Amino acid sequence: MFDDLPPDLARLLTLRVWHAMWLQRIDTKIADLQKREAEQEQGQKNRPQEPDWIVELGIGDGRPPIEVHVGGCYAAGKRRRPVPRDEARRLLTSGVRACTHCKPDTQLRILD
Numbered sequence: 001m002f003d004d005l006p007p008d009l010a011r012l013l014t015l016r017v018w019h020a021m022w023l024q025r026i027d028t029k030i031a032d033l034q035k036r037e038a039e040q041e042q043g044q045k046n047r048p049q050e051p052d053w054i055v056e057l058g059i060g061d062g063r064p065p066i067e068v069h070v071g072g073c074y075a076a077g078k079r080r081r082p083v084p085r086d087e088a089r090r091l092l093t094s095g096v097r098a099c100t101h102c103k104p105d106t107q108l109r110i111l112d
Helices: 009-046 085-093
Strands: 053-057 065-070 080-083
Touching (some): 053 085, 065 085, 080 085
Antiparallel strands (some): 053 065
């Protein structure tokens, strides 16, 4: 039936052990990947909703606001906090710079 297998018992048993070890490694890898995918899906479900408006904060005492962004703007820096719509409008009308990429002043209908 299988002519390509070794003819003696010792080599057949060794081959069986090797295959069992490989199957165990493969099963372990499959389980790890399934666990990672399940964790990623759970993380996506538990991720907080992105804010509608973001204010980028400066450096130093009090961390003054330096720029207003639409939520999800790729140009927003790491020092930021979410703000409600009314505060975003107030900041823009008080002279805080609007992001030139996402243009929050246009979306909030603030004219210069």
